[in-house]
Structure formats: C-alpha cells, structure tokens
Amino acid sequence: MHALWPLAAVGAAAICGIVSAAGIEDGEERSGVDFMTPETQALQADDMSNPGMLWVLQGEQLWQQAEGRADVACAGCHDDASQTMRGVAARYSAFDAATERPIDLAGRINSCRAERQQAEPLAPESDALLALTAYVAHQSRGMPITPATDARLAPFRDNGRRLFQSRIGQLELSCASCHDDDWGKRLGGSVIPQAHPTGYPLFRLEWQTVGSLQRRLRNCMIGVRAEPLDLELHLTERARGLLVETPAVRP
Amino acid sequence: MARALVNVPKMARQGEVVEIKAMIAHPMETGYRIGPNGSNIPRDIIRRFACSYNGEEVFSADLFPAVSANPFIAFTLVATTSGTIDFTWTDDVGKIQTASAMITVN
Numbered sequence: 391m392h393a394l395w396p397l398a399a400v401g402a403a404a405i406c407g408i409v410s411a412a413g414i415e416d417g418e419e420r421s422g423v424d425f426m427t428p429e430t431q432a433l434q435a436d437d438m439s440n441p442g443m444l445w446v447l448q449g450e451q452l453w454q455q456a457e458g459r460a461d462v463a464c465a466g467c468h469d470d471a472s473q474t475m476r477g478v479a480a481r482y483s484a485f486d487a488a489t490e491r492p493i494d495l496a497g498r499i500n501s502c503r504a505e506r507q508q509a510e511p512l513a514p515e516s517d518a519l520l521a522l523t524a525y526v527a528h529q530s531r532g533m534p535i536t537p538a539t540d541a542r543l544a545p546f547r548d549n550g551r552r553l554f555q556s557r558i559g560q561l562e563l564s565c566a567s568c569h570d571d572d573w574g575k576r577l578g579g580s581v582i583p584q585a586h587p588t589g590y591p592l593f594r595l596e597w598q599t600v601g602s603l604q605r606r607l608r609n610c611m612i613g614v615r616a617e618p619l620d621l622e623l624h625l626t627e628r629a630r631g632l633l634v635e636t637p638a639v640r641p
Numbered sequence: 642m643a644r645a646l647v648n649v650p651k652m653a654r655q656g657e658v659v660e661i662k663a664m665i666a667h668p669m670e671t672g673y674r675i676g677p678n679g680s681n682i683p684r685d686i687i688r689r690f691a692c693s694y695n696g697e698e699v700f701s702a703d704l705f706p707a708v709s710a711n712p713f714i715a716f717t718l719v720a721t722t723s724g725t726i727d728f729t730w731t732d733d734v735g736k737i738q739t740a741s742a743m744i745t746v747n
Contacts, residue, residue, distance in 0.1 A: 438648040441711045444666040448644045598668075598710040 413570035414584055414628070421632050422583040422640055425574070430595070434639035442524060442593040442637025445517070445600045449525025452518060458509030464522070467506065471529050479527035480535050480634050483623055485542040492546050492619045496523045496591075496602060520600050524591045527636035534633055535588065537626045549617060550624030565621075580641060586629035587622065589638020596641060647728055649742035653720035657746075661692065661700075664713040665730050665738065671706040689731045690714055695724035720746045 423431060437443050453464045453471055468474045479495055486493035486501070493501070499522050500511045512519035554565045568577070569585040576582070590603040597605075603625075604618050644666035653659050665687065672684025684706065691701040700716050718726075727741045 438646060438662045439664065439713055441664065441666075441713070443646055444644045444664065444711060447646060448666070 413566070414573065419586065419629065419632055420573075420584055421586055421588045421635065423589070423635065423638065425581040425583045426639075426641060430639055430641055434589075434635070440593065440637060440639055442591070442600055442639060445521045445524040445591065445593075446528045446637055448517065448521035449523070449528075452522050453525060457503065458507030460506065460508045462507055464502070464507075471526065475526045475529040477530055477533055479530040479636065480533045481538045483543070483619060483626065484538050485540045490542075492543055492623055494603075494619060494622060495527060496520075499523055499526065515602060515605055517600075520591045520602065523602070524600060524637050527590070527634065530634040531636055532633055534631050535626060535629050537623070537630060543623060546617070546620045547623040547627060550620035550622065551627075553617065553621050554624050584628075585625060586632050587625045588629060588632050589635035589640070591636065592638035592640055594640050600637065645728065645730070645738065645740040647726075647740045647742050649726050649744050651743070652745045652747070655720065655746055657720045658717050659720050659744070660715060660717050661726065662713070662715045663690070663692070663728050663740070664711060665740075666711055667730070667732075669704075669706070669708055669710045669712065673706070685733060687712060687730045687732050689729075691729050691731075692716075692718075693727045693729075694718060695722065696727075720744060722746055 423434060426434075432439075434440055434442075450471075456463045456466070465471070482495045482498070483492045484498065485491075486497070488501075496514070496519055500519065503509050504511045512522075554569075557564045557567070565585065568582050573582050573584045587603045590606070591600050592606075593600050594606075603622055607618050607621060646662075646664045648660075648662040650659050667687050668685060669687065670682055670685040672681065672686075674682045676682045686706055686708070687704050689701065689703055690712070691698055693699060699718055702714060704712060723744060723746045725741055725743055728739060730738045732738075
C-alpha cells in the first residue's frame, strides 16, 4: 500500500517549520497537470498514448450494451452521451434525494444500473465502473468545473472543508498544510500540487491503471476514511473554474 | 471485448512514411509478484504483437514481463496501397485480441 507518510516523514522537517503561507490566491488555481514533467503532460495530451482512453473506449462500449432484468442499455434512455452527458461531470457531486446524502458520479451511474437497468451494481474501482465513469466524465472535458449550488449539499461541503483543514496523525499535518500552504514545493521526489480533482477517474503511472478520486484520497492519507464524499465536495468547490480533464494522467 | 486503441492515418500519399500507434489494455502481470494471500500472482502477459498490411505481416514484436501494463507500441510503415491494417496481440495462453483500421493511399 502506498501512503504519503514515508514521504511526509522525509519532508516533515521542511514542511512543519514553515509558517503558513496565504494559501491559494484567486487566479492562482492550477491543475495538477501544471506540476508534471513535460513527458507526463505529453502522455495526457495525446489521446492516442493516454492509457486512460482505453477505459473511455470500454465505457463507450458498455454504454451501448443492454444490461439487467430491464434489458436496456444506458444509451436506451440517455441516447447520445456527447449530448446528454455533456457538462454532467463538471457539476458533480450532487444531492441524492433518496438517501439524503451526496452522491458522486460513479454512485449515480451505479444507481441507474441498479434501479433503471435492474442489474447488480458494479463493484467500486471495478474496470467496468471506472470505464463508464470515465466515459461520462470525458463528455465534459474542457468545460469549467461548476459545482452544484444545491443548498442541501452545504452541510456536507462544510464538513469536507473542516476535514481538509484538520490536523491529524503524528505529524499534525492537514490536507491544507500541504495543498493550500505549500503547493509548488517539493516533498521527497514529487512536487506538491493543489489537489484539484480535475481529471478523475485518471490513469496513475504509479498504479499502472485507472482509479477514482476515492482511491486517490485513500492513498494520499490514512485517517480520512470517514466522509470521503464530503471531502470530495470541498475539493470540487476549491477547483471551481478549472477545466475537466478526464481521463487525466498523473505520476 | 478488446480494449485497444490504434492510430493509422486515414489518408497517405504513395510512398509516404506513416506513423502507426497501437495500445492495448492489459495488466502485463509478471508472475513475480506475491498476492495478498501469499501465493504468486500467475503470470499473464502479451507475448507477441503483430501488424499486417493487406494480409502481409509488416511488423512484429515479442514482449517480455518487464514491459509495463497497457503496452504502447509505435512504429512506421511505408504507405503502398489502400487497404486494411490489422493488429493482433497474443497472450500467454494463446488468446488473440485484434483491431484493424483502413488506410487510403493516393
């Protein structure tokens, strides 16, 4: 299992002593893509060499495939994804009236699968769910992130902000210590990005596969398992205005 | 379901050198890794990649466990006549996945 803790230990002396900078100023928001090597940037930019496109392609096939007891494809109801799904990922997560909780894009896809197609839900992080999510999110590529303004999401988003700012663990670091205050600095071998969820699901070279934002968060820090969707809402709000990149590539 | 991306220019001039790119989704499991239950994860790799142009093999490559997941292969061909470019990936157990693309040469 990869965790940033070993890295964090290396960087702790450098990080902890620093008096907090002002954080991310307006107009300074930058996608993780800006902190990557030119080689990795090129990999993302070329659809022919971006491995994430393999999942988008699989998602396109699954979109057309009839499933479940209803024996209907996503396309059966939603028709042409480039029309009907355009912009959807740019405003997710949404409020799910049924559970009265936030629901992310993968969750919404799975709820359509269970309720509309009457099929078994897809396992989290399964290739099929990642592929459908990447395909749907890809329809928003290049559009600015504009999180839903649904007031019912506010308490969850506030909780996410609180989590982002809480210092936890032995090193007393919060997500904000790194991503608001110390972005652009080096930590071990990597540059600390601003942690904007612009490209999920994305292909991580370290994983050698595509993964969700939830997986990324599990990897980034242990101890925030509690309300990952709340954290996701806060991250999306911080990223307002940045462009959707799905499928992105990250180191 | 083959998950492969192939890129062949749709049009080329006779005699032009064209770049061909092919990538397939595959774990390229080396056989050397230990799974969570303590036993070896069985080896599962693509062993051979081949490309044929109007039925004639024009490029091939043997792949080994050191090749990373989702192997990406780029090479060049000389465009001679219009036709079909076929790609095949053969894995350890002999299972073949295919993709193809058309090229118009004038």
